[in-house]
Amino acid sequence: MNETVYQHYRKEEAAFIDQVYSWMQQVENRYTPYVSNFLTPREAMIVTQLVNTNEDILLAFDGGYENAERQRACLYPNYFEPSADDFKVAALNLNFPVKFANITHGKILGTLLSTGVERGRIGDIITDGERWHILVDQTMEDFFIQQVNKIGNVGVKLEPIDKNQLLTPIETWQTITIISSSLRLDALISKVYNFSRQRAKDSIAAGLVKVNFVEMDRGDALVGVQDIISVRKFGRFWIQSVEGLTKKDNYRLLVNVLEI
Structure with a gap:
């Protein structure tokens, strides 16, 4: 590891840089792909910059739909070709009485985090102005479905959907x-x-x-x-x-x- 790398980033990003190097080492040692949690755009940029210094490791991103804000990174050896399934991104529909409730991005995220799940397991939360869809780590899909039945004082139900059914965000x-x-x-x-x-x-x-x-x-x-x-x-x-x-x-x- 090149110690001068750290000077190009903030001090508080050092732990994340160490984490990325450990992912890279894992790919090299085991010769198998590694998929990260959902990353912020800044984290994705850092991963890209670090992985690009290693000719033996390739990199791809997927957040469940095109131009997703939060995406998972797949670091992989050159023999491997990642597919969408390898990123293990699941999509959930938020079923609730649309005409009688006011639900916001912040309320949805706060409810999901209140279950004790770390932020990196949750991807984008998107809306078309009326309905809401949530991208999550596939391994947490059943957990969220079982745990989340209310957002604020509104009764809700999370339902799995195929990613080709995802809303087009209005942003x-x-x-x-x-x-x-x-x-x-x-x-x-x-x-x-x-x-x-x-x-x-x-x-x-x-x-x-x-x-x-x-x-x-x-x-x-x-x-x-x-x-x-x-x-x-x-x-x-x-x-x-x-x-x-x-x-x-x-x-x-x-x-x-x-x-x-």
């Missing part, structure tokens, strides 16, 4: 260019949503902001490429690329913003 992403003096979380929120810097800081302090689906309480936290930032009631965004610096040494960023 619309817009790509914009912003100029920011730094890659701090509060600065980026301020630029993307046209907030004052103080309002961005207040939103973070109030627990309204998540980075890669985890609540963040530090406005000075640095945001990297492929990090997903969500601001409650405003949507999500992520940096697609750093396009360079302006003459005043500000960052020129290409950002994908979810319109809600």
Whole structure:
């Protein structure tokens, strides 16, 4: 393992980098594929960068449908050809009285996590504006079906469906260019949503902001490429690329913003 690799990532990502190297070692030692939990886009980017340094290991991703946000990685030796079945992604339909209940992404995720299952076992939660479908680790499918019968005060039933029956998400992403003096979380929120810097800081302090689906309480936290930032009631965004610096040494960023 090249120790200089760590300097290209955040300190808090060191444990994940070690994990990826252990996956790679497992593939090399056993000469068999390894499938990860569902990864955030940032984690998927790190896996791609690390695996690409090893000519003997190949890599594929699948989240259950095209352009899934959270995907599982399959690291495999060159003799192996992964299929969709190898990723073990199951799809569940959320059956509930649509006309009489208000169910949100946050409520669904919170209920699933309250069963004690780690976040990495849950993929995307998608909606067409009325119905909801959930992608999960196939080994947890029966568990969720048995354990989840209420979301808030709404009675629900999870039902297995084939992935070719999945909804088409209604999310619309817009790509914009912003100029920011730094890659701090509060600065980026301020630029993307046209907030004052103080309002961005207040939103973070109030627990309204998540980075890669985890609540963040530090406005000075640095945001990297492929990090997903969500601001409650405003949507999500992520940096697609750093396009360079302006003459005043500000960052020129290409950002994908979810319109809600």
